[in-house]
Amino acid sequence: MTPRTSDLVPGPDSDRRSGGNRFAAGLAGLLPPDELARALTAGGRWQPYPTVNQRPAWTAVDQDFGKRLLAEVENEHAAPWPELTASGYLRFSVDGNRQLFETPYLQRRDRLARTVLATALATSPADRARYLLSAIDGIWLLCEESSWCFPAHEPRPLPDQQAPTLDLFAAETGALLAYAASVLGPVLRTEHPMVADRINREVRARVLLPYRDAAETFWYDAGNNWNPWIHSNVLAAALLVESDSSGLVATVLRILRGLDHYLAHVPADGGCDEGITYWWCAGATLFECMEILYAATAGTFDAFALPLLGRIARYPVVAHIGGPWHVNFADGFALPRPGTVVPGLLHRFGRAVGDSDVIAHARALAGPFGRCPMPVTPGASLGRSLGVLFDADWAATSVDDFPYPAQAWMPDTEVLVAREHPGSATGLFLAAKAGHNAENHNHNDVGNWIVAHDGVPVIIDVGVGNYTARTFSDERYDIWTMRSSYHNLPTVDGVEQAHGAAHRAAQVVATVDRAGAELRLDLGPAYPSAAGVRSWSRSVRLQRDGDEPWIGVDDQWDLDRDPDELALHLMTATPARCDAPGVLTIGPLLARFDHDRFDARIETVDLTDDLLTRVWGRAVHRVTLTARTAGRAGSHRLLISAAETSQPSPRSAPPTARRDQ
Template sequence: MFNLRKSLQLAASPDLLLEQIRTSPGAPVMLAALRKAIPEVGNYPHTTYTLYREFERTGLRGTFQSVYFARRAQLTLVVLEMILGDQSRPDVIHDLLWSICEETTWVLPAHEEQGPAVWNLHPAPRQHPWGAHTALTREPDSIDLFAAETGASLAETIYLLGDQLAPEVCQRVRQEVQRHIFKPYLAYGRQHWWHQGDLNWNGVCNGAIGLAFLRLEKDPQTLAEALEMVLEGFEAYIARGFEPDGGSIEGISYWNYGLMYYVTLAELLRERTGGALDLLAAPRLKNIARYPLGMALSPGVFVNFGDAQETLALEPGIVTRIAQRTGVQGLPGLLVSPEKLEGTGVSSAKLAIILRDAAWWDGQYPEFPAEAHQDFFLPDCAIAKFSGQTPQGQPVILIAKAGHNDGHHSHTDIGHFILHVAGESLLCDPGRGLYSREYFRQTRYENFFNNSLSHSVPRIDGQLQMPGPEFGGKAQYHGKIVEHGEADGPKYASIDLRPAYDVPGLASARRKLSFDPAVGAVILEDRFAFSGDSLTIEEALVTWFPVRISGGVADILGSRATLNVQIVEPPEATFKAEDKSSECQINQREGSLTRLSIQLPLGADHFVLK
């Protein structure tokens, strides 16, 4: 058993990280991207009581969060500027640090009900207003993602730049990190639902908290106690936060998020223990590192099943370090400009991560990796990816999922698929809806973007696929690809759809997707069997692109290619285009999603599309 107390070096010089940043060719690129995203610094937004309570009143998160993250993004920018030699704005850093310390709570309103009084990731809607004993009036006792990140950002700032800052500001930061992070973690850390959770919260919260302790805690006993708790959480995160095949049912966005603080702290622990503790040397990390290559569709575009994002800029320093430490050398080829990070929002507010991007990334964009155009199969995530090309040589990727109806960011989309042609998902996954109060509560699957109505899966006997018990459903279903072929010639994946439906009269439902890599052609075949009378079947496809329909033929008009879709069986079936603009507007999604529905004649038990 590793003895952390004996191996840990209490003191470490900040010079190594500072020197890495100052000599890295990636640092000026990161600085330029931050300056473009944050053109104004010094107008410090205020997080008022009314803003904080807007989530409680309306369910909307954006107004308060934009102010909250803007402060932290400004801090990231001016800290990086000072590290790179601009000494002109120390008072801006002082004022930003002080204003964050003045915040009553660092926990977001959306996460307020996840403290000792609740201890629940998905609290049921309360039946009465807040009383007097709330996160705004009691001593800090709960830590969410962004409280943990705030603690890490403040700790990193005074650790790296403390000798250039006012002593009383540094002392105030230490006091507030102690109050908001250290005391609650040591008192309640193991009680937090996320401490040994199987999702990104584990990696982020434990990692950011561990970083803050390493930077500020001076008592060896307390530091060792805290880091032992962190390592307990980390062990569970790597063991259960990823499937045995290395994939994440949370998707690529949360792979990126969950690992960034894990990697940051892992490398700091390796440094502080003289290499005796090396978390990234674990063999399991290699499969986890390969996952983004399988999820990549084209530069900056990824498979976005569930709540994942389709267009995503991976953190360049974190990805570079993962590639170096695991030997998965294709990873840096997935990088795109840091200008495509979330600007003044969440990404720029992650000071500790932006500093690793500046230190560890060489500022280069290698060629998009060949591995991303290879077939990829994840048996535990139940995802199959097939690659080919059109007769004109345009790349085509078909990716299908059996999936999971009860994950933290899952949708009811068993059997759904994406067809990506020449860099465009002509048949798409529509992505996530608007994160709001109801989004992570029992009404989650009333949101159009989360339920199967917005996915390319059948509606049977008028019923959509059922959610899992985490959000009020009856049963958990972890889908399985029952057959798949990856040999030369046509490739295929067969998915059992039946368990995803709470329809007693449905005896079986199976989908087979066949793919000809030589020409990029796809055949979809669904077969159904009933235990009594025939049931109504409605098939569907979804796309963000314009559609032209003529009976049983539809053309999906991409900007680089046109996808021709034909109903083969039953021959009398026709397409109907449903405009979902209103659902897009409600969820603040740009563009207009079209749902192509196909109502099968009653008695039909076989559907073929090509």
């Protein structure tokens, strides 16, 4: 009998927090190779989810999800499958365009995943037969593709079929086909054995053999999302397809060594310096690796007591603002794309590590993001969709309230978050970062901060637009969204922060207590010598104690010269108005500045990139506070409060911080 997903991981009441010394040798040393070999399901026989012939399991799937998915598949059933062309592949090497090829590439895979599910969910044999043929069309099209690798990740303008490149999406394609074969397997093997054989052959040739036989690649020992993202898909494909037991064990051992490399880079606080969007491709895929191995060894391989896993699971709780909104430092999206957030997966992660806040947060996410992954997207792949659909505990739970912790300080990632009202999205919310300018998916943003009100961002990090050839090239920091002058940061004589690990925050101190939370840092080292910054002390504080909560941003600078221009920048989601001297109205907020020494200029930044317009609409806005007389030493306070709250002027504001802890 196929186990429920809820049987594959420990329940929420399990005490998973004490790891002891079990992990001293890493994941690869958790089980001796011979014991791992005995525990692993025999090659090619792992069956984590019901097959299409196990009708009671599929008729029990959420009926609302089934109706919506079947309607969508029926609407596209007669339409031609998206076309992939050599000229589309070449466009990346010609002008850097990624979307021309990537869009139909992903549409093919989304459609195949939906069609596989529709085949299993269809209630009539005639509909199942129709959808099966459509699924076979999709399977065959993917098997006929010259490459499963994105053009942006391929070292040649066009791929070489004899030397396949294993990237993120080649690995995902392998797992997609392997899961499709797992669900449709009994029918394929009896009615279309050549299709089943083709899947096995192509997955082995394009994913398993390149992974196992190639020299270690740049991502194998990396600390970014490539490592667990690829490994989670290779692991699933190997367990579902690899018929040679010795080959399977060798693959799993190599995966464990690779994941140990990843864990060695993960901040000890469990943070994700790539931002919340990439947590779903990094922390979430790491969990999937652990969950798959737990299931495939009948619980013998159990890494969920590793303390770092528990801290990784908490990151989405920490990075949450309110409703669908999230802190989006680096290449993140303040409003995640549909399919990226899979609440059911996070619910399983919370149960596995025994964290009630993570469990509650996942249940609350089901409100804005839905209980089922619909439509199936690359963020909610076929494997993730199956995991949600056959999780009995998730199906039985109800939507919850977000836990909304009062504050959190991640000392290794160097990110602070705090909210005015613990347990609620109402009022002020602050996120601030220190860090350095060589982080994964880095923006030049040391000392940046975000303010939200009632769960919605107001003073913002704009985020990132569509990727092009420039995005990961020497021209990355020519893109305006990556530059410090389009973050909530200063410039001196027009000089912005510079890229590189040496350009980092110094003297970083965080204070959190019942009265509020504060991050202090020197962001001077983030600037190149041309800026002449000896030091730039910044304090960002949320003060919740008292009748008039506020957020204060205090800057104190020491330069090596009297600059011609000194400016402080603010990026806002709504237009700012200067209704009175020294008072900016920004949506529901008032921001008070020293109008005796600074002038305010407000400009609109038009948006044309569809990823940015989806989040912010047709424009964002930039406020520039320019010093009237820029001295080599000086200070400034920006004081932010809710518009209905009366606040003192910045020069007579309360002290910057309480440092009693």
